[in-house]
Amino acid sequence: MIQHYQHIKSLLQEAGMKTTPQRLAVLDYMISCKCHPCVDEVYQAVCEHVPDISKATVYKVLESFAQEGILSKMSTNDGKLKYDYIDERHHHMFDVENGEIKDFADHELDEILNKYFRSRKIDGYVIEDVKLEIKVKKQNKNN
Numbered sequence: 200m201i202q203h204y205q206h207i208k209s210l211l212q213e214a215g216m217k218t219t220p221q222r223l224a225v226l227d228y229m230i231s232c233k234c235h236p237c238v239d240e241v242y243q244a245v246c247e248h249v250p251d252i253s254k255a256t257v258y259k260v261l262e263s264f265a266q267e268g269i270l271s272k273m274s275t276n277d278g279k280l281k282y283d284y285i286d287e288r289h290h291h292m293f294d295v296e297n298g299e300i301k302d303f304a305d306h307e308l309d310e311i312l313n314k315y316f317r318s319r320k321i322d323g324y325v326i327e328d329v330k331l332e333i334k335v336k337k338q339n340k341n342n
């Protein structure tokens with residue numbers, strides 16, 4: 200537990216941010232939840248530990264983490280903004296039926312993508328990152 204908090208503190212330090220209870224709580228949740236929450240979900244979880252935190256603060260903290268590259272942002276089909284802690288490199292599977300987002304990690308796929316974009320450049324742009332959005336739905340057992 201102490202190690203976990205040291206890790207969070209060092210992440211904040213590297214980003215040049217002061218350690219505040221709000222930032223600690225938000226980052227703690229984002230690292231441990233292993234999910235892709237929206238602002239509301241983060242707020243729900245965090246206000247149990249930091250009762251006086253407002254949703255606006257949670258939003259501001261999340262946005263500042265995203266700016267520092269600690270979190271990434273994505274939007275779902277229905278336009279909801281979700282946050283993701285950047286740990287291991289991964290792509291995302293979007294369940295078109297229930298809106299669930301799951302991580303999809305595959306090193307072989309990453310190598311194929313890297314190779315492809317190394318050989319075929321996009322005119323006038325430098326590629327920063329390539330992320331796949333894989334749309335899925337649960338297989339019907341009767342099919």
Ligand SMILES: [Zn+2]
Nearest residue numbers: 283289301302
């Ligand atoms: Zn993810």
